[in-house]
Amino acid sequence: MSRLANLWEETAVAAPTAEPLKGEARADVLVVGAGYLGLSAALHIAEAGGDAIVLEAEAPGYGASGRNGGQLIPGLKYDPDEIEALFGRERGERLWRFAGGTADFVFGLVERLDLRAEASRTAWIQGVHSEKAARLARSRAEQWQRRGADVAYVEAQEAERLTGARAYIGAFVDRRAGRLQPLSYARELARAAIAAGARVHGASRVVSLDRQGAGWKATTATGAQVIAKKVLLCGNAYSDGLFPELPRSIVAATSLQIATEPLPEPLRGAILPGGEVLSDTRKVIRYWRLDAAGRLLMGGRGPYREPGAESDWAHLVRAVHGLYPALRGIAFTHRWGGRVAIHPDYWPRLHEVRSGVLAAIGCQGRGIGWQTAMGAELARLAMDETYQSVLPVSPIKPIPFSPLKRVGFTAALHTMRALDRLGLS
Numbered sequence: 434m435s436r437l438a439n440l441w442e443e444t445a446v447a448a449p450t451a452e453p454l455k456g457e458a459r460a461d462v463l464v465v466g467a468g469y470l471g472l473s474a475a476l477h478i479a480e481a482g483g484d485a486i487v488l489e490a491e492a493p494g495y496g497a498s499g500r501n502g503g504q505l506i507p508g509l510k511y512d513p514d515e516i517e518a519l520f521g522r523e524r525g526e527r528l529w530r531f532a533g534g535t536a537d538f539v540f541g542l543v544e545r546l547d548l549r550a551e552a553s554r555t556a557w558i559q560g561v562h563s564e565k566a567a568r569l570a571r572s573r574a575e576q577w578q579r580r581g582a583d584v585a586y587v588e589a590q591e592a593e594r595l596t597g598a599r600a601y602i603g604a605f606v607d608r609r610a611g612r613l614q615p616l617s618y619a620r621e622l623a624r625a626a627i628a629a630g631a632r633v634h635g636a637s638r639v640v641s642l643d644r645q646g647a648g649w650k651a652t653t654a655t656g657a658q659v660i661a662k663k664v665l666l667c668g669n670a671y672s673d674g675l676f677p678e679l680p681r682s683i684v685a686a687t688s689l690q691i692a693t694e695p696l697p698e699p700l701r702g703a704i705l706p707g708g709e710v711l712s713d714t715r716k717v718i719r720y721w722r723l724d725a726a727g728r729l730l731m732g733g734r735g736p737y738r739e740p741g742a743e744s745d746w747a748h749l750v751r752a753v754h755g756l757y758p759a760l761r762g763i764a765f766t767h768r769w770g771g772r773v774a775i776h777p778d779y780w781p782r783l784h785e786v787r788s789g790v791l792a793a794i795g796c797q798g799r800g801i802g803w804q805t806a807m808g809a810e811l812a813r814l815a816m817d818e819t820y821q822s823v824l825p826v827s828p829i830k831p832i833p834f835s836p837l838k839r840v841g842f843t844a845a846l847h848t849m850r851a852l853d854r855l856g857l858s
């Protein structure tokens with residue numbers, strides 16, 4: 434019987450001190466939200482000599498950054514040829530280089546700032562479940578290889594050797610990728626941002642943002658205030674009603690995880706023996722990995738509502754038993770979940786919500802690398818008005834019939850599961 438608890442909270446480094454904001458403060462840049470995006474933005478602003486205040490509703494790493502699978506995967510859902518076709522040769526190349534470099538960016542920060550986040554470059558395996566997905570994965574490997582990346586497509590036998598499961602007809606293997614302890618990484622980013630001079634406040638939900646001269650005045654739930662020239666909105670899937678058009682422009686999908694007790698040898702050594710992380714090509718993806726203590730963590734989609742009953746996680750238990758029958762009888766100790774911001778076209782976005790108020794939203798499940806790197810982009814934009822970001826600024830497009838999103842999402846989920854089963858996705 435697993436209990437509703439986030440495993441990462443039990444194994445993370447200690448949280449940095451982040452007292453609630455009191456009274457009135459001034460800063461060049463106000464950052465709303467202390468996940469990877471906000472903390473990376475604050476760190477890079479402080480390192481560039483700027484003055485940043487981060488206001489977080491709960492605690493640093495409270496959102497998706499402290500709950501995710503810890504799979505550090507570069508790239509976007511789109512492959513480089515497609516990106517060049519969409520954005521043109523020059524802009525496209527800049528974008529795929531940026532996207533392809535996001536894992537390097539994180540590993541670089543970990544090394545430079547000595548972040549204690551159990552980070553290691555163990556590779557990502559993308560299990561391929563259908564012939565259609567195999568064609569795309571072969572093409573993905575070929576496109577990245579042509580650009581010098583350390584990736585490969587492997588056939589079924591090698592996929593089985595790498596994963597320890599007879600589940601896939603092939604696999605895309607990306608050796609730029611790896612794993613980390615996600616909450617430790619968020620807390621260590623906060624520690625580094627504070628050390629660089631940023632002020633980070635927890636329990637400080639921003640409830641209003643009003644124009645103040647050429648800048649902005651933010652008020653927190655407890656009445657504290659910040660006056661800043663620029664504002665960076667970093668709430669992503671946890672964005673609230675501050676600017677309602679932002680949460681309306683994404684699907685905040687629930688992703689769930691379940692963890693076993695530490696596995697005894699030889700079970701442990703038979704699953705992803707190289708320490709790789711894995712997700713698959715299904716439309717309704719499953720993802721898994723071992724943690725540092727040898728627990729198996731299995732993740733996948735959840736319901737379009739707050740999960741609660743243990744039965745909401747039952748499909749993940751079935752997935753573990755289906756993939757690794759030897760694990761029947763092993764106890765599951767933890768289950769938890771979080772929200773992932775997804776756009777219908779799977780593109781992340783950069784918005785100027787109001788003059789001087791920027792937001793980067795929609796990580797499509799690759800936010801460890803992408804949002805960390807975008808944090809540095811937001812920092813440059815906030816510090817230099819002439820800077821052209823790698824991702825163009827685009828208008829916010831609320832999803833039509835937003836109140837019907839739940840019904841639509843659930844129907845789409847059933848359709849996608851059926852396509853996965855039939856091998857048509």
Ligand SMILES: Cc1cc2nc3c(=O)[nH]c(=O)nc-3n(C[C@H](O)[C@H](O)[C@H](O)COP(=O)(O)OP(=O)(O)OC[C@H]3O[C@@H](n4cnc5c(N)ncnc54)[C@H](O)[C@@H]3O)c2cc1C
Pocket residue numbers: 465466467468469470471488489490491492493494495496497498499500501502503504505506637638639640667668669670671672673675688689690732770771772773796797798799800801802804
């Ligand atoms: C279960 C799960 C598994 C995932 N697995 C992976 C994975 O393996 N690999 C990967 O790359 N990505 C994964 N993701 C996605 C990844 O976790 C996110 O993309 C990333 O953490 C987003 O970071 P962020 O800083 O943009 O947002 P968040 O980390 O969600 O931070 C947003 C913060 O803003 C705060 N906030 C919101 N509104 C306000 C306000 N008004 N005032 C103050 N604070 C506010 C929230 O409290 C929150 O802490 C996963 C996500 C989930 C949920």
